[in-house]
Amino acid sequence: MGGARKIYDYIRQPGYAYVVLVCLSGASLFVFNNIHSIVVYSLSDWVMIYAFVATVLILEYFTFRIPPEGNQQSMDSTIYLATVFIYGIQFSLFVLILSSIVKILYDRSMKWWKHPLNFAIYTIMITGAATSFELLGGKVGLFDIYQFHAYIISLVIYFFLNVSLVGVYYFLLYKGVLFEIIKSFLKDVVFAYLSTLLLSIVLVILINSSNTFGLFLFLVIGMLLSHAFRQLFKMYNEMSEKANTDQRTRLYSHSYFEEKLDEYMDQAKEKDSPLSLAMIDLDDFKKYNDAYGHPQGDRLLSFFGQLIKEACEPLDLFAARYGGEEFTIIMPGFENAAAKSFIDKLRKKTNDTWFEGVDVLPHGCISFSAGVIAIHKDTYDKSQLIDWADKALYTAKSKGKNTVCIYGEESELPQSLEQDINEIEQHIKIFLSKDVYTFKHSKRVFSYAVDMADVLALNEIDRRLLVLGALIHDIGKLEIPRDILNKKTKLTNEEWEIVKKHVQWGKEIVSVTEKFKDLVPLVELHHERYDGKGYPYELKNVEIPYLARVLCIIDSFDAMTTERPYQRTKSFLEALEELRSCAGTQFDPEIVDYFIQYIESKLPSRSAIGEEVS
Structure with a gap:
């Protein structure tokens, strides 16, 4: 039952339903054209049948690509049409089925369902061409110039059925606009198609005049033309690729x-x-x-x-x-x-x-x-x-x-903050020449602070303090010697003591400007810890100003997740785990919860990206 259900689900899809419909139509036409009569072929007929089958298989080997992408064309249609004009529809379909059987046996690269689909499409096209040839008074056998209209209309019918059947196939399986797909066929490949079909009349004349030698001569011509078409479309693709x-x-x-x-x-x-x-x-x-x-x-x-x-x-x-x-x-x-x-x-x-x-x-x-x-x-x-x-x-x-x-x-900032932000940015741009990492870090911490001001629903005064304090919090690092600031190996104890002084140097720099003196607590105290083990004063709990506790979390999170060339850092998820584990010791646990919720709301789901974000 499971297998039947799976087949049913496939058939319900428009593309697969179309394939089944075409295959059934082709099989029905093949049976209809052969069920009413049994043709007995002579030895010379069998020689020609094998010669035609071999020619079809050789020409199919010399296929060339044509639009739309993935579609191919060979000159085998020339053979099928010529056999229709010389021997009739039954002979042509017999050559088709023998060629298809041989191809199924040696061509394992093609998906199995494409073999019956191709057979069905060719059957429909051959039947359409043969029927129109007969209705227009065409006589099977020798080429007759007075039947030229019958030959041409048969070729047109064959071409129309080819374009329609393949066009609908591409439309259903690969979507798009049917009109655009068919227009692509007509615009880019009409020359190749019609050239191939017109050669069927040439083949009729060659076979009528020289029999198997005429077929051999045509095979050579067909191989050369196929090669020429290959080169033509290769050159076309190369020119298109170069232009694009x-x-x-x-x-x-x-x-x-x-x-x-x-x-x-x-x-x-x-x-x-x-x-x-x-x-x-x-x-x-x-x-x-x-x-x-x-x-x-x-x-x-x-x-x-x-x-x-x-x-x-x-x-x-x-x-x-x-x-x-x-x-x-x-x-x-x-x-x-x-x-x-x-x-x-x-x-x-x-x-x-x-x-x-x-x-x-x-x-x-x-x-x-x-x-x-x-x-x-x-x-x-x-x-x-x-x-x-x-x-x-x-x-x-x-x-x-x-x-x-x-x-x-x-998040958008109030208009009143823009001037202060621009002024402070001019100060921290000095880091661009001394320590680009600190400049980038300050900008990222500033960005987090803008969002956290919304998350914590701060009033305008506290919002200004947090945003501006985040932007300028590391300004004291300008006083740290360049060789310590940019050192890539572990700092010595003496060097670390120098680095820790940046909060006091920052306080002195900010205090000079009356306008930004209220930012001093954030600049000076953002390295204090909730458990009292921070610096410079070892303040703890509520002794640390609320906004400085907020800034401490933001600053630490960015430091943990900052990516530096050639070094692995914590992923966002790893950094969030670190915040959770340090809540109540290094960080204010209540503010940590708010910050974690904010970061998690920004993270893509694992199903969206397949793995953690780093």
Whole structure:
């Protein structure tokens, strides 16, 4: 019963139902054309039958590709039509079934159900051509110029049935628009089809004049023409690929990206399936170009393009060079969370992949910023989608680069804060020349603080303090010597004591400006611990200001999950476990719960991405 049910479920699908219908129709026509008479073939007829079968099999070996993608054409139709015109429909179908049997025996690469489907399609086409030839007064045997109209209309019927049957097959199995599929056939392959069919008349004349030698001569001509068609379509594909490919990176070109994005969006809307777009920009590429020159910069672009291609090809994602050092990836089937996870993994792999001269870059490695946006019901055209992805990319760059942002997930700040934020950003930009990690860290902590202000429902005063304090909390690190600040190995006790002084140095820097003196508690106390084992004063519990306790959690979480080139760090899930285990000791347990809920709400589900987000 289970097997019967499975077969029933298959047949209910439009594509498989169509295959079954065509196979039954072809089998019925074959039986109908042969059941009323038994043909006895002479020895010379059998010689010709074997010769025709051999010719069909040889010509099928010399197939050539034609649109739509995956479709192939051979010159075997010439043989079937010629046998119809010379010997009649029964002879032609006999050659067909013998050829099909031999092909089933030696061609194990083709799916089993395609053999009866092909046999049925050829049977329908042969029957249609033979019937129209007979109805138009065509006489089987010698070629007659006065029957030329019958030959031509028979070829047209054969061609029409071929295009219709195969076109509907592609429409049902691979979806799309039937009219567009058939138009693709007519536009791109009509020359190949009609040339093949017209040659059937040439074969009739050759066989009538020279019998088997005429067939042999045609076989040679057919093999040469098949080879010529192969080369023609190979050249066509190469030219198309060249036109659609960016020669520098071997990714797709900007113009082809624009064309394909329309198609992907139409398919996503038609099937109600997810689709995401990522905009990627290499960080500080101009600095690399200025240092090493444009030829080396071009090599970096090519290298980065290969990294993108290797990541995208296994998942059938569409990657293109958008222009300059900007790239795009179209991700069918990806929601925002899964798309961000994929781009994040690509970003980390890029960070960890060495390339000549990257030490000149601020991050000490190849890095990029990216914006991600998923299509939804309000997305009305591709320009809007591109614009949203570009805005998310701009947000990623504004957060210190080498990060990925999803459009629309950044909380908006009150207008009154903008001037203060811009002023503080000018101060922390000094880190770009001394310690890019601290700059990026400050920007990320700031971003978390913006969201946590909403989560904790802070009033406007506390919101301002938390957001600005997060942005400037590490300003005291400007006083730490560069060799300690950028040291990659473990710090000595003396060096660690120097690092710990950054909170007091930060207090002194912030206190100078009357406008930001109220930020001192967050700058000075964000390393105090809930259990009293922090620094600089070993305060505990509620002795630590509430916002400083919030900032301590945000600061620690980002430090745990910060990705540095060539080093493994904690994943978000691992960092959340660390927060849980340290709640009540290092962190305020109540605030930890709020922060964990906030982070978990941002995490993609495992089913969406297949694994944990890092």
